[in-house]
Amino acid sequence: MPTPHVEAVKLDELNAWRIRHAQAELLVAQQGAHILSYQVDGQPPLIWLNDHATFKAGKSIRAGVPVCWPWFGNLTRNPQSVQAMRVSNDPATAHGLVRAMDWELKGIEVQGEGVNVEFVLPYPENGLSGWPHQVDLTLTIVMDEQLHIRLTSHNRGSETVTLSQALHSYFAVSDVREVQVEGLDGLNYIETLDDWKTVTQAGDLHFAGETDRIYLDTPPKLSIVDPRWARRIELTSSGSRSAVIWNPWTERAKALSDMADDGWQGMLCIETANVMDDVVTLLPQASHTLGVSICGKPL
Known part of the structure; x- marks a missing residue:
């Protein structure tokens, strides 16, 4: 098995690593343990790297796979059990607290036929802002014939903790108007609009x-079927019974300073999640892993 090629790179203010293994390339930032792009040689990208994304310290990135934790979206739209975990009266940031924090790269190593990349976010000495619960986070990325992403929460405190979360994945598509998502027929969904x-x-x-x-x-x-690119993106989730599907379309994209006016055409978010009645309750010393495996296949 060849040794992966790892290059440390700087994206404006952010540290990142470009990792090549076999026929694939991964770009991941230290801030947020944020996957920015993933592409197999000779194929269109699987993970969408927004060409208008900004890479500023302390500012979340609109691209790739943001980690939303310990709540998803607007905190006030979360179940009361999740809201009750926060003890601050200040306005809560959207999508939680960890997207704009620097994680620690624990290692990049070959395991079997793949490469294992591991980031950790230990419980800070002074706690997370307004969220005083001792939960450690590990994000594991495995590159083999697929891309595997696993987010593990471990409650090392003495109290039960309830959280919502998502791997907010932006997938690259030829034109969102021409793709379809399979696997949803007959499911109930909440129409937030x-x-x-x-x-x-x-x-x-x-x-x-x-x-x-x-x-x-x-x-x-779930699968994204993309006829123009003759590709099916298969998403296989674990530790999840909910998913969020998002595209801003024309007017919303124009209002976003970090997306091109036509950027909505080339992306589709399918977020592997634990939201609504699928929130995670962690007893003391318990762990939970939210995961998704991503594979592009020809139609």
């Missing part, structure tokens, strides 16, 4: 406007 009503999905999901949906009781496998 229509007063958070619960709706039942009929058939595969196609895109013709802004989309922001929370799918419930999701199966382990």
